[in-house]
Amino acid sequence: MKLLEDRILSDGKVLPGGILKVDNFLNHQIDTALLYEMAQELHHLFGDEGVTKVLTIEASGIAIAAVTGYVFGCPLVFAKKSKTKNISDNVYSAQVESFTHGNTNTVLVSKDYLNSGDRVLIVDDFLATGAALVGLKSLCEQAGATVVGAGIAIEKVFQGGGDALRAQGLRVESLARIASMSDDSLVFC
């Protein structure tokens, strides 16, 4: 999606350690008009899939997922992070390691909000190692729901998570796909 790629080139910053900082338009200050354009593009890609729910993970995925849910005309469910391992019986849970924060969270969704009749589009702002996506997919599988695919804003292709999931048969569509990046260059696929 050229609009997003151009924005990454103009406003993104590459930090040491493979971090792409886009917090001036995507995950701290958020350009809501861009969110809407991205949601429209995801609808163009997944609009025929009979999506019944958009699923994301707190916190930075919620904004794009909320607007995507609105465009799809379906509810958003966001998985909650929990530090505790004491979780109630009424949730599906998965372990998710955070590349950015260097920690592991238990992510939870109430059993009331994912079920076997659901056709779920997973939405997130970033895809790197794929840990969040694997966790969200697991929550859907525990519920017996169908995952129609994943719609991602920015995929760091060189970290391999997206292609590993594609190899397992998951449809992953990323609006900007970064092949490589360093302090002075950023190359899209």
Add this chain to the structure above:
Amino acid sequence: MKLLEDRILSDGKVLPGGILKVDNFLNHQIDTALLYEMAQELHHLFGDEGVTKVLTIEASGIAIAAVTGYVFGCPLVFAKKSKTKNISDNVYSAQVESFTHGNTNTVLVSKDYLNSGDRVLIVDDFLATGAALVGLKSLCEQAGATVVGAGIAIEKVFQGGGDALRAQGLRVESLARIASMSDDSLVFC
């Protein structure tokens, strides 16, 4: 806002300890069409205020704030929660006590994303003791930004936070205002 009041009456649950559980349509599974209607109502109330930014706090405020930002045609900024007291120089910070979770978080906004030219609409899903609002207002004041008001989905008026802030001159508009609630009744103002 009758649409929201009706939804609270049909789908909300009052739990012991003054908790109103609305996580089937507002803060775990989220009705995105309702989000849009609430955002439109906030625009009806604050549309003449020259809002340049919508400010909320992670995580459950982000969905309504994202759609509100879209309707207002302005960016969303969300304050991040941090457990650490070691914070960088480039942020505004405030302490916020959580009524629901019984803990205190440091909330942060990068100095890059709030400034003295901003006219800020604070948006959140709940207003109870007002702790989150006080913290968000403080972030704006540190930046020299103007707070045009606060747009809230559900105010628990009996907890006093909203009226205390109104008494200090803040314009607080809540789409549903709960005067009292108990296991078998819920009364709107």
